[in-house]
Amino acid sequence: MDNQTGTFLSKSLANVQLDVSIAAYTKVPMSWNDEDYTTDFNKLYFIKEGEGYVKVNNETFYPKPGELYLLPSGSVQSYGTINKNTFGKYWCHFTAKIGDLHLFQLMKTPVFIKPNHIELEEKFQQLIMYIHSDHLSSTFRVHSILLEIIAIFIEKSHQVHYKMNVSPSFEKLDAILAYIEEHLDGNVTVGTLAQMANFHPNYFISVFKNFTGSSPIQYINRRKIEKAKELLVVSERTVSAISESVGMELSYFSRMFKDLTGLSPTSFRELAAKSQIKPK
Template identity: 80%
Template sequence: MENQAGAFLGKNLANVQLDVSIAAYTKVPKSWRDENFTTAFNKFYYIMEGEGYVKVNNETFYPKAGELYLLPSGSVQSYGTINDNTFGKYWCHFTAKIGGFHLFQLMKTPVFIRPDEFGLEEKFQQLITNMHSDRLSSTFRVHAILLEIIAVFIENSQTIHFKMNASPSFDKMDAILTYIEEHLDGNLSVEALAQIANFHPNYFISVFKKFTCSSPIQYINRRKIEKAKELLAVSEQTVSSISDSVGMELSYFSRVFKELTGLSPTSYRDLSLKSRNNPK
């Protein structure tokens, strides 16, 4: 079951929606304390110095310098100081969603890691700088930096559990995505997929969008074109044969391919061939 959940997340992590509400460095006062509260956002604490405690659900931790803590949304949290040597920490509040689901409701990670040398202090400094910048590119940089920090946390987590019970529809949607992958050569209709899930078509479309951030047709077309790109790059099949192999009429295939890649199928094949023959 966890392999299914991991496969679902793997297919859809590219659609993760991020929002950073605040990022800062703080030497907390001795009065820094709160008990048994929940938030609708996640928190990162990167400890630089000092002592104190954090509690997540029923576990209490005493963070040390160099440790990165993730306090997920929806968890019961407490924190406080224990002496005059208070925490100095980088921190940020953020949301990370796939469709309508919080990322860390779909996957359970450790509360903290001690990451390999990665320059996290510099990353948090860059995050703070870009949060306070009015440059047009700053929003992109904020998202890119936060994704890097999340990636570091996941890569350095010894155990990650996927929560199959995050939604009663999870199993059905994962089965639908698997069915799509196995039938990319066919004519996949919304009505047929809804019937497999035992949903009304309108409800099916709504649930599918919540899980993938795409309509069923948009998602199916993207997956068909991804398969076609692989075939164009590694096989000698004609464009017509490839369009057949992904269950699309040639003119429609060519139009969708260009819409999604910016190139015609023939131009994409030529570019792939040049890249293989002239690697840089």
């Protein structure tokens, strides 16, 4: 995976939309079984005890205590018991989408990992507690904990493959973000980008925002300011020269910089010099 693809994916992943339908701990009955079905949601199984099996597409697994399983939406699944010592498991059903695409359409992970079981059990217990809470902050807590569990799964996975070809829009936006990065010193217009994608401008804006969380102009301006922050820290160029290098008139650049950072370019440079901060 090249750097630009990684940048695009990280920006897209930051915009993932989550919906958790249920989370619980269950000691499954002997009747727990189903064969060759698909769902439009993802499932997490964290096995605490017992025996059984799960099948994902054409591969059968016999989960062991301490293993975390991810069964992605759209896969052909089966599950069942094999004796009276049935699974005791934490579990969760959820959707995770970027635009119109399911997250695990874009990302292929292993079916299971072996995480730190104490840490993960605590997270599932918190997830269950907050999903049954009516406190105003509970939805934020649920999403935050689920993101942590997904992050643990990705970090512990030996291989994660990114499937850039699952959506024509995804492939086109990957190229468009690369084009923006290469032309931060110029005047990149929505019309030009839409033409590159072969989309109507209004449709292009909608697709772009679905994947990045920003309109094209907002995204371009933020990238220009990020580049300017880097130049303010690592170079001795004047503010005027830096504004020119990111394709902005000085007055507009100064106003945009303050809107996005809360500081003028000069103040940012002075603060960076005093604190030795690096641009983010």
